Amino acid sequence: MEGAQGLKLLIVDDEPGIVDFIQKIYQRKGFTTFGVTDGIAAVDIYQKEKPEITLIDVHMPFSPIDGVETLKRIRDINNNAACIMVTRITEKEKVDASRSLGACAYLLKPFELEDLDKTILEARQKFGF
């Protein structure tokens, strides 16, 4: 991915396999990646690393806080944070909540790599990095 060298990407998803492979794929594209499987850890990493882009799974039943609350806490730290919400087509109310909290984009699961690339590129263009 052009110009991605050194950009930080934080991936938050309670499915470790998804975190693992998104990290591997985007490391190869030049990103510095961080991956966590719960919202509390995500907020900690955000605080320390200030990633340019954060990818947050909305529905995380194994996390102490869900994706919407994770988004809220990250936006409390930086109200201009670029957060992409990963959601399911069945979670309309959570999409609405995320939108009102300032999420910059949405990605529907199950997604393909091309969809993820496109969404990240759009976020980069929107935020200018």
Place this chain on the structure above:
Amino acid sequence: MANPLPNENELYERIKKEGIHIDPGIWDLIYHRAGDDLSAIHLLCQYYLTSGEAIPAAEATKILAYTRDIKDVINTLTVVSKEDCSFPQVRDDIPLHPIIREMFTHYIGNDVYVINLIVQDAIDPLCPGAVTCDAAQKILSRVRSTKDFMERLRLATFRSPRNL
């Protein structure tokens, strides 16, 4: 993709005409569990395909874990015997129309079965190897067809005005 059922159009027509409905809770379960599994399989295959590498046996084994989970979800929703599924209460509380059971079993069941066969063939303990790029492409095509089926059926059943 799984071969279309010979009466596929007729089944979708019946779903529409009879207002056959799938509870949103069921779709939530399917999209959460099977959706995550499909995304993980897709990412794993894409990671290796992008660099033209075969998928090593250890990584390919993860695909089997994901397909097992999808199968578990489908069994939960479609298997009649209580002993054969993990959450019989879900099935009992929200029964699925026989047409829907047939479609889940046929489309998702067959695609998942083929993915399993491709992986098991590659990592056969008697002659262990990697999943070739060609095989990984076939897995991706099955993942896409499962995803397309889920979305088509969801749209066909989601707004239906009548419960069973």
